[in-house]
Amino acid sequence: MKKLLLTVLICLVAGCVPQAVQQAYENQENAIAKFVDAHPDWTPTYNGGSVRLTVKEGTSEETLEEGGIVSFYYAGYLLSGTSVSASNLFATNDKTIAEASSWTVSDESIFQIETVELGTDPLLKGLENGLKGVRGGEECYILFSGKYAYGKKIVGTIPSKSALVYHITVESITN
Numbered sequence: 001m002k003k004l005l006l007t008v009l010i011c012l013v014a015g016c017v018p019q020a021v022q023q024a025y026e027n028q029e030n031a032i033a034k035f036v037d038a039h040p041d042w043t044p045t046y047n048g049g050s051v052r053l054t055v056k057e058g059t060s061e062e063t064l065e066e067g068g069i070v071s072f073y074y075a076g077y078l079l080s081g082t083s084v085s086a087s088n089l090f091a092t093n094d095k096t097i098a099e100a101s102s103w104t105v106s107d108e109s110i111f112q113i114e115t116v117e118l119g120t121d122p123l124l125k126g127l128e129n130g131l132k133g134v135r136g137g138e139e140c141y142i143l144f145s146g147k148y149a150y151g152k153k154i155v156g157t158i159p160s161k162s163a164l165v166y167h168i169t170v171e172s173i174t175n
Helices: 002-037 095-100 125-131
Strands: 043-047 050-056 069-078 089-092 114-117 139-144 164-174
Touching (some): 002 050, 050 125, 089 095, 125 139, 125 164
Antiparallel strands (some): 043 050, 050 139, 069 114
């Protein structure tokens, strides 16, 4: 009898875990929608589970395509509410943002522009989808749920299943 109860309990818990994860991602999608709604002056672009909110339009004629190369500065935040704050910053290569967030950095080499080839270099799926279509000179925020970030993994100070926001300043693109 104990074995049967234990088996039933395991099955119930195992069935609930995926449902709880799905619910967490749905809650994050709702939080992302609220973030978008809180910034009506920014232009949203939706792509593969990511939302790009363009703050400042880019100046280049072409847009970044799969296989294109993009150079940018970034600041990564955990999504919390409808704005980003220094308390949720987990990574940046932008010295101005690091200083404004009171980060003490002894290794100035982290403030190098990031250059990646879209579709070839390893990027979070949410970030890759959000970068598709950016223009040189564009400033934007890219938001996505934990489903398109690290999923169930804990990475550094980023909890598992976390929704992320990247503030991106695109320096250049080449297709």
